[in-house]
Amino acid sequence: MENIFSVLDHVNVWQNLLDVLEKESDNPVDFAFLEAFQFAGIEGSFVKLIAPDHFRQNWLESHYKALVETTLRKIDPAIEGYKVSIANVDRKIEIPQLNLQAVPLPKKPKVSHTKKELPSLYCHYSFDNFIQGHCNEVALKTSMAIAQNPGEKSMNPLYLYGSTGLGKTHLMQSMARYLLAHRTSDHIVYRNAEQFLNDAVARYKGSFEEKKKAIAHYSETYEKADILLLDDIHILEKKEHTQELLLHLLDSFRLHHKQVILCSDRKPAEFSQMSEKLISRFEEGLTVSIDALDYSTRLEILKNKASDLSFPKEEEESIFRCIASLPISNVRELEGFISKMRANQELMKKTLSLDFIQSLAHISANIESPSLTPQHIIETTASTFGVDSSLLSSKKQNQSLSLPRKMAMYLCREYTSETLQNIGSLFNRDYATVIASIKSIKKELGTNNSLSQKANEIKEALRIS
DSSP states (O other), X not given: OXXXXXXXXXXXXXXXXXXXXXXXXXXXXXXXXXXTSEEEEEETTXXXXXXXXXXXXXXXXXXXXXXXXXXXXXXXXXXXXXXXXETTTSOOOOOOOOOOOOOOOOOOOOOOOTTTTGXXXXXXXXXXXXXXXXXXXXXXXXXXXXXXXXXXXXXXXXXXXXXXXXXXXXXXXXXXXXXXXXXXXXXXXXXXXXXXXXXXXXXXXXXXXXXXXXXXXXXXXXXXXXXXXXXXXXXXXXOHHHHHHHHHHHHHHHHTTOEEEEEESSOGGGOSSSOHHHXXXXXXXXXXXXXXXXXXXXXXXXXXXXXXXOOOXXXXXXXXXXXXXXXXXXXXXXXXXXXXXXXHHHTSOOOOOHHHHHHHTTOOTTSOOTTOOHHHHHHHHHHHHTSOGGGGGSSOOOHHHHHHHHHHHHHHHHHSOOOHHHHHHHTTOOHHHHHHHHHHHHHHHTTXXXXXXXXXXXXXXXXXX
């Protein structure tokens, strides 16, 4: 009887792994990616998997090997790892010998993008200089995966959304640049939605010859494209005829397994004057958000973009942390502040000391930040611990979330006027849990130097003492 149960457990082991990842992983790409693999049984102490293609096999080995092996061992300690084969590759098919003359197939003409397309891309936008943080990690990994293997049904179309200045266009153009460099036989088109709108409208304006030329241009540019990247599609709201054209394009691209990548400042459900059919097409693929910059990402971007500036050596780290703790929500605002520092150093010959930076930002180290709210505390705490702030209010109990959750509760109680009941509601916990969490974290802060240092880092980011 034990053997029967063992076999049943093995049959379900891959589904068990997917269930565990869906509950514990804060990265939806993990689950969506691994779901494409097929479970083919147990061989010795190894799980046998079937990958749909070589790309998935290689990507699994380079990005998910440790995650999958660790999770499998949690499910069954007897499992040592996994083995992957490619679907339909190992099966040999007998091909009948026919006496037919070979007919040369028409070769797809090689398309050169260098002169035509690359000038429309910003030269400094690429995957290499995109700074990854918790706020954009899923969007970056998804974009890189699609750039390397476009046309995957579960990720077509890819719909990126987020507020202005968070890096959407940077990612879009990074994908376009990568595709242009590595898929030179494909017709790859990157356009802003305003260009698409103008090209669509031009087909109905001017003389017969002008309209004929505009129709040919539209067809050649969009209908014959193999990969289409369309930025700022929110521009098309209220443009009913152009929305209809885009709908036909999306249907055609999906039918022929051709990749579409879209970008907007809001998620599909938030459009009030966009075709419902078009919204449903947006949602058929993969929708990924880019969130507001968290503290750690602001810090990394700042260090990267201000690397040419000179700061007093003993104050440099404090200066970076001071700037990163400013209520700056996007990259453009951060770049604006860096430009202000650069102008003062190069033109006004100012020394970029901590005192000067504080005066430049109109802040005082001794004044509590007006943005010190429970939500600000939660976001900063989550960022410092490297977790998604939304998960602190989830029901998950793993250690990676429990500790930052307790820390955020403690800081909310210490530095805001919120009641214990209100703090509990922020984290979906009851009154007693909040009291126990605060008591626990206070005790640990007294004995754990590493945790105390982490608490000081959070308080410094929040500018509280």
